Amino acid sequence: MISVVMATYNGEKYIERQLTTLLEQTRRPDEVIICDDVSTDNTSQLVQDFIKEHSLADKWHFSINEKNLGYRKNFAQALAKATGNYIFLADQDDDWHLDKIAKMVALMQQQPEIKALNCAVQLIDTNGEPLNLPENKAFYNAGFIYSKTPLAKLTEFNANAIMRNNISPGCTMLIRSELRDILVENYQAEMPHDWYLNLMAALDHGCYFLNEELIGYRIHENNTLGASTDTRWQKVLAKFDVSEKIAEQEDNLCALDNLAQALKLVDAPEVLHLEEYYGTRLAYYKQPNLKTLAKLKRYPEYRTDSKLRGRLWDYALALHLEKLIAKIAS
Structure with a gap:
């Protein structure tokens, strides 16, 4: 049916x-x-x-x-x-x-x-x-x-x-x-x-x-695209909101924990690794600096999954250059 x-x-x-x-x-x-x-x-x-x-x-x-x-x-x-x-x-x-x-x-x-x-x-x-x-x-x-x-x-x-x-x-x-x-x-x-x-x-x-x-x-005024394909990095970075990223990561980790319990996968290696990796990413967004970025870069997923502009932006956040970049882009 x-x-x-x-x-x-x-x-x-x-x-x-x-x-x-x-x-x-x-x-x-x-x-x-x-x-x-x-x-x-x-x-x-x-x-x-x-x-x-x-x-x-x-x-x-x-x-x-x-x-x-x-x-x-x-x-x-x-x-x-x-x-x-x-x-x-x-x-x-x-x-x-x-x-x-x-x-x-x-x-x-x-x-x-x-x-x-x-x-x-x-x-x-x-x-x-x-x-x-x-x-x-x-x-x-x-x-x-x-x-x-x-x-x-x-x-x-x-x-x-x-x-x-x-x-x-x-x-x-x-x-x-x-x-x-x-x-x-x-x-x-x-x-x-x-x-x-x-x-x-x-x-x-x-x-x-x-x-x-x-x-x-x-596509209309109340419905836009999910992922941006805009290659103009200045505009992309200017729209980046760390607080939104933190909220999204927290919600996603909460959902992962919820599902791990529902599916009886709490101790599954894949789930434990995901919790560790995205927990490290969350820690970086909460306190962006070269030390927390170095911890994030240890994971192979960071290198394979991230776009170049994303990695550059992570460095900018770690060095606290985001306000300067946003000002240049505006």
Whole structure:
């Protein structure tokens, strides 16, 4: 059984188009769960009208929260309501390619080791027309993935890669219900729900990326890219916020500990190493100097995973030159 879960909030501008691309799938979902987070625009009415117009009430289920939960908790409750063994996550403003469900479910059925499957995105503008980024051979999936080596059609990502950054937006994801069950029992909204699910799958060696564009990912005023491919280092560094990095690292380490306990991996060597490495990275951000940077550089992941501009910025932080660089860049 195939479920689609969607969390909506003030999405009236594109919601009908998103729903239409779900309805037109070559393999229709068996159920669609839509939870609205107390929208203040016409989103709720548009969804209800769409369900009624297309006589979908037996399979499409819509509800409005009693109070605003925020997107993380709203998605978590939508996931909890799904009954399918294959569960897709959907945003409110994208265009799904007509064969997205069919292709992703078929691949997951063929390869039982896949626990979470993320497809590639095609960027589109507000009118649904394709957008193209400047080419950068080190970036894939519209800038969400940085890889020094070319990606295959299907690539597994380990827990270290997912701890570093998520590989795709949640609207590209298909998960098995086992992941959802663990999320429902353990998720504390430390990190975004989709990132949490990918990390969970990666800890079980089941997080995969399908290098095929199966969704139009809409770029508009409220929706921007995940990873920056801007090569103008001055602008990138000027936007760097150490406090945000500290908060992100703390949340990610909290989520890792949460999942390690849920998956009974507290003493697993991989988990212990990740906690040590990212704990050292957190210590550097909290107290950047040459001594804490030297400790961070001892880990092979630092050399293999970091971009050159990132390593240069780390030196700038250690030498307390960040304010000077920001002033030059402004």
